[in-house]
Amino acid sequence: AQKITQTQPGMFVQEKEAVTLDCTYDTSDPSYGLFWYKQPSSGEMIFLIYQGSYDQQNATEGRYSLNFQKARKSANLVISASQLGDSAMYFCAMRGDTNAGKSTFGDGTTLTVKP
Amino acid sequence: DVKVTQSSRYLVKRTGEKVFLECVQDMDHENMFWYRQDPGLGLRLIYFSYDVKMKEKGDIPEGYSVSREKKERFSLILESASTNQTSMYLCASSLIGNQPQHFGDGTRLSIL
Numbered sequence: 440a441q442k443i444t445q446t447q448p449g450m451f452v453q454e455k456e457a458v459t460l461d462c463t464y465d466t467s468d469p470s471y472g473l474f475w476y477k478q479p480s481s482g483e484m485i486f487l488i489y490q491g492s493y494d495q496q497n498a499t500e501g502r503y504s505l506n507f508q509k510a511r512k513s514a515n516l517v518i519s520a521s522q523l524g525d526s527a528m529y530f531c532a533m534r535g536d537t538n539a540g541k542s543t544f545g546d547g548t549t550l551t552v553k554p
Numbered sequence: 555d556v557k558v559t560q561s562s563r564y565l566v567k568r569t570g571e572k573v574f575l576e577c578v579q580d581m582d583h584e585n586m587f588w589y590r591q592d593p594g595l596g597l598r599l600i601y602f603s604y605d606v607k608m609k610e611k612g613d614i615p616e617g618y619s620v621s622r623e624k625k626e627r628f629s630l631i632l633e634s635a636s637t638n639q640t641s642m643y644l645c646a647s648s649l650i651g652n653q654p655q656h657f658g659d660g661t662r663l664s665i666l
Binding site: 476482485530532 | 599644648652653657660
């Protein structure tokens with residue numbers, strides 16, 4: 440079975456500062472992918488970043504980076520230079536090679552960026 | 555860029571109606587998914603399909619069916635809509651394996 444835990448229901452950050460959203464996971468799959476999604480109040484689910492379990496380097500996409508610590512089973516999202524438009528719900532998710540292709544999602548973290 | 559298109563952003567239907575939600579993807583993805591999202595309950599998988607004419611039940615398939623006649627299109631059908639099916643419905647597609655899912659904009663469905 441797979442499990443994703445996001446322990447921060449809500450986070451606040453000042454505009455232009457960096458913020459880290461926490462995510463821990465559990466799986467018995469030897470190979471898996473970890474992802475982060477952003478869901479603004481308009482409802483669409485936007486894919487942000489992907490980390491494969493065998494990737495040696497942490498993934499980066501623009502202002503987003505994924506701090507992957509395999510031994511600790513954590514996959515934290517770091518947003519640098521926060522913008523007001525970053526205010527949204529953020530979901531951590533994972534997908535293994537087994538489990539028939541299903542993804543497991545966390546409960547989400549609501550990020551509010553203050554001007 | 556991957557494009558997943560859901561037929562309606564907002565939809566209002568009446569109890570007992572048969573409701574069709576359509577989803578089309580343009581990236582030749584093998585896998586397609588239907589979720590519903592409700593406050594406090596997170597994303598719940600209704601059905602998914604890993605190939606044309608193939609489907610698998612997710613966590614909450616009751617009251618729903620699906621159709622995948624072509625690779626790019628995955629339809630969700632509410633056989634007889636009920637008020638407890640008022641929700642946000644999200645379609646997604648992906649390659650096989652541990653690749654990320656890409657979502658459409660969602661359909662906010664209200665059943666009156």
